[in-house]
Amino acid sequence: MTFFKTDLKQKVEYIMFNGKNYSKSQLYLLVALRVVIGWHFLYEGLVKLTNPDWSSFGYLLDSQGIFSSFFYSLASNPDVYKVVDTLNIVGLTLVGLGLILGSFTRLATIGGIILLAFYYLSHPPFVGLQYVLPMEGSCLVVNKNLIELVALCVLLVFPTGHILGFDRLNYLIRKRRKRRE
Numbered sequence: 001m002t003f004f005k006t007d008l009k010q011k012v013e014y015i016m017f018n019g020k021n022y023s024k025s026q027l028y029l030l031v032a033l034r035v036v037i038g039w040h041f042l043y044e045g046l047v048k049l050t051n052p053d054w055s056s057f058g059y060l061l062d063s064q065g066i067f068s069s070f071f072y073s074l075a076s077n078p079d080v081y082k083v084v085d086t087l088n089i090v091g092l093t094l095v096g097l098g099l100i101l102g103s104f105t106r107l108a109t110i111g112g113i114i115l116l117a118f119y120y121l122s123h124p125p126f127v128g129l130q131y132v133l134p135m136e137g138s139c140l141v142v143n144k145n146l147i148e149l150v151a152l153c154v155l156l157v158f159p160t161g162h163i164l165g166f167d168r169l170n171y172l173i174r175k176r177r178k179r180r181e
Contacts (some may be wrong), residue, residue: 027163030154030163032103033154034173041093042096045092049089055085058133060074062121062131062133064131067121091111092115094108101165102160103161105162110158114154116148126141
């Protein structure tokens with residue numbers, strides 16, 4: 001039985017109960033990674049929600065790279081970029097809550113990966129691209145969005161919500177119900 005061909009329940013039991021492969025500190029550090037990334041998403045969502053002047057319009061217009069025409073098209077219609085604003089705020093907030101609470105962790109992780117991929121593709125850190133909004137640090141190909149995206153990919157293959165979070169409570173409740181049947 002290989003790790004990647006097993007279903008989620010078997011993966012959880014394999015990770016949680018096979019002490020020879022991962023120590024508790026390794027597992028709890030993966031949970032900590034999930035929580036701090038969740039905090040970053042939640043904070044970004046709440047900042048945008050509470051700022052009445054925030055809009056994705058400038059960010060979309062500042063897009064460069066091979067996908068810039070797609071992001072320009074989103075900004076070209078006020079109704080569309082208002083939907084983008086709402087989806088961005090709701091997405092960031094729900095991904096953040098899901099990751100922090102360990103609830104619907106897999107869905108939250110995939111949602112975070114999608115959002116970060118859009119941010120990265122909108123503003124890729126490539127040589128020769130100049131942005132109106134300054135980027136954090138001096139980046140070449142790898143920036144904070146790509147790093148966080150890869151970290152979420154790592155979390156996607158480790159069901160950390162089943163280690164600590166509401167997903168674990170749900171798992172234990174379902175396990176108890178199966179024993180009763």
